Amino acid sequence: MSRGGRVALPIWLVGLALSIGIILRVPFTTDMSAFLPRSPEPTQQVLVDQLRDGVASRLILVGFEGAPTATLAAVSRLVADALKPLPDFSLIDNGTGVSQADQDYIWNHRYLLSEDVTPERFTAAGLRQALDQDLQLLSSGMAPLLKGSIGPDPTGETLAFVRRMAGEAQRQIRDGVWTARDGTRAVLLAQTRAPGFDIDAQEQALGAIRAAFAAAQASVDGATAVRLIATGPGVFGVETRGQMKHDVTLYSTIASLTIVLLLLAVYRSPRMLVLTLVPVVTGALAGIAAVGLWFGFVHGITIGFGVTLIGEAVDYAIYLFAQSDAASGPAGTLRRIWPTLRLGVLVSICGFAAMLFSSFVGFVQLGVFTIVGLAVALAVTRFVLPTLVPRNFGGLRDAGFAPALLRLVRTAPRLRPALFALAAAALVLIGLHSGSLWQDELSSMSPVSAADQQIDRDLRHDVGAPDVRAIVVAEAADREAVLRLGELASAALHPLIAAGALSGFDAPDRYLPSDQTQLRRQAALPDRATLAANLASALDGLPFRPEVFQPFLDAAAAAKASETLTRRSLDGTALSLKLDSLLIERQGKWVALLPLRDVSDAGRIGTALAGLSGVRLLDLKAESDRLLHRYRQEALTLALAGSGVIALLLLASFRAVGPTLTVLAPLALAVIVTLGLLTIGGRQLSIFNLFGLLLVVAVGSNYCLFFQRGGLRGPEGERTVTSLLLANLCTVVGFGALSLSRIPVLTGIGGTVAVGTALSLIAAAILTPSATR
Amino acid sequence: MRGFGLVLLLAISGAASAADAPWGLAPLMAQLHAVKHASAHFTERKYAAMLTQPIESTGTLSYTAPGSLEKRTLTPKPESIALNDDQLTGTQANGDPFQVRLSDHPEIGALVEGVRSTMAGDLATLGRYYAIALEGEPGDWHLSLTPLDRAVRDKVDLIRIDGAGTQLRRIQVHEHDGDRSEMIVTPDTP
Numbered sequence: 022m023s024r025g026g027r028v029a030l031p032i033w034l035v036g037l038a039l040s041i042g043i044i045l046r047v048p049f050t051t052d053m054s055a056f057l058p059r060s061p062e063p064t065q066q067v068l069v070d071q072l073r074d075g076v077a078s079r080l081i082l083v084g085f086e087g088a089p090t091a092t093l094a095a096v097s098r099l100v101a102d103a104l105k106p107l108p109d110f111s112l113i114d115n116g117t118g119v120s121q122a123d124q125d126y127i128w129n130h131r132y133l134l135s136e137d138v139t140p141e142r143f144t145a146a147g148l149r150q151a152l153d154q155d156l157q158l159l160s161s162g163m164a165p166l167l168k169g170s171i172g173p174d175p176t177g178e179t180l181a182f183v184r185r186m187a188g189e190a191q192r193q194i195r196d197g198v199w200t201a202r203d204g205t206r207a208v209l210l211a212q213t214r215a216p217g218f219d220i221d222a223q224e225q226a227l228g229a230i231r232a233a234f235a236a237a238q239a240s241v242d243g244a245t246a247v248r249l250i251a252t253g254p255g256v257f258g259v260e261t262r263g264q265m266k267h268d269v270t271l272y273s274t275i276a277s278l279t280i281v282l283l284l285l286a287v288y289r290s291p292r293m294l295v296l297t298l299v300p301v302v303t304g305a306l307a308g309i310a311a312v313g314l315w316f317g318f319v320h321g322i323t324i325g326f327g328v329t330l331i332g333e334a335v336d337y338a339i340y341l342f343a344q345s346d347a348a349s350g351p352a353g354t355l356r357r358i359w360p361t362l363r364l365g366v367l368v369s370i371c372g373f374a375a376m377l378f379s380s381f382v383g384f385v386q387l388g389v390f391t392i393v394g395l396a397v398a399l400a401v402t403r404f405v406l407p408t409l410v411p412r413n414f415g416g417l418r419d420a421g422f423a424p425a426l427l428r429l430v431r432t433a434p435r436l437r438p439a440l441f442a443l444a445a446a447a448l449v450l451i452g453l454h455s456g457s458l459w460q461d462e463l464s465s466m467s468p469v470s471a472a473d474q475q476i477d478r479d480l481r482h483d484v485g486a487p488d489v490r491a492i493v494v495a496e497a498a499d500r501e502a503v504l505r506l507g508e509l510a511s512a513a514l515h516p517l518i519a520a521g522a523l524s525g526f527d528a529p530d531r532y533l534p535s536d537q538t539q540l541r542r543q544a545a546l547p548d549r550a551t552l553a554a555n556l557a558s559a560l561d562g563l564p565f566r567p568e569v570f571q572p573f574l575d576a577a578a579a580a581k582a583s584e585t586l587t588r589r590s591l592d593g594t595a596l597s598l599k600l601d602s603l604l605i606e607r608q609g610k611w612v613a614l615l616p617l618r619d620v621s622d623a624g625r626i627g628t629a630l631a632g633l634s635g636v637r638l639l640d641l642k643a644e645s646d647r648l649l650h651r652y653r654q655e656a657l658t659l660a661l662a663g664s665g666v667i668a669l670l671l672l673a674s675f676r677a678v679g680p681t682l683t684v685l686a687p688l689a690l691a692v693i694v695t696l697g698l699l700t701i702g703g704r705q706l707s708i709f710n711l712f713g714l715l716l717v718v719a720v721g722s723n724y725c726l727f728f729q730r731g732g733l734r735g736p737e738g739e740r741t742v743t744s745l746l747l748a749n750l751c752t753v754v755g756f757g758a759l760s761l762s763r764i765p766v767l768t769g770i771g772g773t774v775a776v777g778t779a780l781s782l783i784a785a786a787i788l789t790p791s792a793t794r
Numbered sequence: 795m796r797g798f799g800l801v802l803l804l805a806i807s808g809a810a811s812a813a814d815a816p817w818g819l820a821p822l823m824a825q826l827h828a829v830k831h832a833s834a835h836f837t838e839r840k841y842a843a844m845l846t847q848p849i850e851s852t853g854t855l856s857y858t859a860p861g862s863l864e865k866r867t868l869t870p871k872p873e874s875i876a877l878n879d880d881q882l883t884g885t886q887a888n889g890d891p892f893q894v895r896l897s898d899h900p901e902i903g904a905l906v907e908g909v910r911s912t913m914a915g916d917l918a919t920l921g922r923y924y925a926i927a928l929e930g931e932p933g934d935w936h937l938s939l940t941p942l943d944r945a946v947r948d949k950v951d952l953i954r955i956d957g958a959g960t961q962l963r964r965i966q967v968h969e970h971d972g973d974r975s976e977m978i979v980t981p982d983t984p
Contacts, residue, residue, distance in 0.1 A: 165949040
């Protein structure tokens, strides 16, 4: 054992132990929000917050299909009854009516809640008008249902409030529960306590729904035919995670097995196979530990992707073993290839360092992981691996095809015109698509299938949940201020409904008016004596018995003297959930959300709100697409910056332009041709393809460096090209397997890397004729 | 041969029911069902505990088979309410238009189907909402409809429709709290 080995081995073992120690203590998370951006503009923060843990993110929409409406309704009722007591849910609603708590809140506080409470309404003339309407109501066919409120509420404040609410949610009730318009589906709405990104909690909630459904199916006649469908952000999260787990496990198992078989076939020694994995495994453990130390937690996706990203470290051992010969042994080979290897790893690190500047915490974690992982893997290859190689290791048996391979490499430069033609064609393709090169729709990143998205839209339509696209956002320093601002926005929006610019909207002040407005409504109510006098003169000439309205005088007097309503007044009502989704405190600031329905003239709405400072109209679709555009732009900038740094690094290392270009030219051509291939058939590029290209540069640069080093002659040259081919085959197999997945992120990165690295190797062979001289 | 036997059987039973069957609910409904259009004037009196005297309103009724029924009030205040299949449209007391689906509000259905299903001779629908009793004879019959739904029965005890032949003459609604309304219907001569 060498002197270096005597020092390196204990350091390696201690480092491994430390890493494992840290990993055992660090919390792991699957909270998807780590991959949501960190610090966008304020309006976009609203969007991100809504995506993260807004009430919308906690909704699970459940549908029951496949049987007569009555059967579906029975199932819906049983499931709702089973779910209501569970702590997982803050709300279960299947349309079985407004809860008693809600009715009480609206009824008891009608004079503080109703928008119609004005001084004019309680004058003799105003009351006379209301009483005339009451008389008409009493003589109508609906009297049996509605006349009960005439005495206590002659001005009809409760009725008006309920009508406004009903106008918001146009729902269909059949057999006592919510159904789709045609009755072929019963609908149930569940709101989880846990936010949508808490996938474990969402999975548990979904499990509870399935269990309740199975129980209901067993106890309702004819319910075996009933199908359960569930959608919502949490459900999608659970499904995506499951699919991701499945795909990553399946395809990386396929890839690993193939790579292991490949290496075994070449090495013919299990021990060498294990040794090949030593750098990458050590690197991965060190990388996870570093992320844990830095961030205090490690995201599951960081590990999943990170290991893929530092898969390149397998190549280090391959270069070392496959290029060793009996004469110089691993130590001698290492001395020979060390400068190239070191430069290659530095180039990769520069490429991955771009991720450190990303706005996504998840990507920053990936950056830290890959940089630490690669550096450690390189160090292990350099200092530890030679000491572990058996003394009698005299290199691999020379591959039979190696001489032929080297001859092929030697003749490769003849293909230059073909390569240039290919690159030119790719450039033309890219140019043709330059207008629509990128997918800038957030939905393109979604792993949710179009069919599932359609089901989600249908269910949303059934329950009258606004298909939130346009939202008015008001921002202020405290709750009272933001409620007042929201009221001003409501006042500006109201006339636009009649004008046809939108069909309606919801607003937080409907459920909790600002103090100012409540006090104004209290002031609008006359004192008891005045009101009694006004009522008496209004009743003059009408056939109503005056004593019928005693409850009205009592209620008005009580409302005038009552405390104003606060958020606590709504405790225990379903309306409080509604309010909490529309009135949000964030970092000491308050935000009021007014979701709009059926906006047909956004320009007019924008104009109407222009005078209100702190109020904005937010087009969520456009805004989220803009957000993605921003991140894509950021990724592009970072990728270009990374490439620039790589060029500078090569320049500093070679101290000459020539060799630098020799390394960069094949990479550039490989990237161009890959881009061209990706756009074939009008397909658009995603942010994931961009990350894939970053990997192509990181991995491909190693090939180019070996070619640039030259000396690809004789047995040594044969071993070098064989090792490069082997390394590339492992990469293509590994990433190619990922590209079989249906998940956009896996397909995007997998396909790009598999194609791009293979092209890098071929381009390096073609463009570096000096290599074989 | 079996086909022929069936036709024969149908022919016999058809003839028998037309000629010999006693008058009753099914024949009355069949007669009403044959009426495709009807219009009338009405005078309605509402007796209610909160009123010192009954209030009276007048207007017109118009029915077109199978599902359209319109009540147009002329005095004391013009107002109109129309039922088209599942859709109830009209004007609220404050002047705003309204539109509800009966399937969304079964309790409203239980109030309006009494008259519409009777005019349409739709025994199935009538039977879904009410327990039905018929008295009298073809020239002077009395139909008593008791709501089946518990929640509706808490509001309405009985709807009573008096008629002669295929014409409705009087519609009374007896509410659970003692209030009641009485509508006298005068058919327009065609």
